[in-house]
Amino acid sequence: MSKVNKRKHVMNEALWDDYELPKENQSIVKVLKSRGNNLHEITTPSGEEYLVSMPTKFRKNIWVKRGDYILVEPITEGDKVKAEIVKIMNKDSIKYYKENNVWPKEFDDDKKENTEVNDDDLFTNTNRAHVRAYQSDSDSSDTSECSESD
Incomplete structure (x- = not known):
């Protein structure tokens, strides 16, 4: 089987939601970070952390990132690697699992906490020098301008 056909079949299998x-x-577990060599550190609903391996059929075809389920x-077989990935969850499968009361309640709290965005969490581009002057609350007659040097 050619690489293109293999990739097509693997992607269809992964994306096709058989419910x-x-x-x-x-x-069901949550990915904490990638450890390289097709290993990922995960956490269970109970809080246990260990490594899982990605099967060869998914390698170089599907990527898993931090926060995925x-x-x-x-x-x-192993002491450190305790499980193997069977399926990468998408929004539809998560919704289906929640409807059938299979989704862990501990992971519901994670979604609610991650929806709040704080300005401190946003990325700041340090490649350009921005000079910002903010208008003070006490002196409303002064106007401040933002200038940018190119």
Whole structure:
């Protein structure tokens, strides 16, 4: 099978939502960070953290980023790597799991906390020198302007 055909089949399998509920030995986890070598550090709803591996069929075809939810199945081979990724969750599958009361309640709280955006959390571009003068509340007659040097 050519690389293009393989990628097409893997993407269709990953994106096609079969709406199958997780089996008894599978669990829903959240990705904390990538550790390289197709390993990802995850956290369970109970707060346990460990490594999971990405199967070879997903490698170089699908990427998992921090904050994504995945379905994993435990493996017995390793000490550090305790599970393997079965499915990468998308919005539709998360909605379906919530409707069927399979979604962990601990992960519902994460979404609510992450929706609040603070100005301190935003990225500041330090490549250009911006001079900002803010108008003070006490002196309303002065007008301040923002100037930008190119």
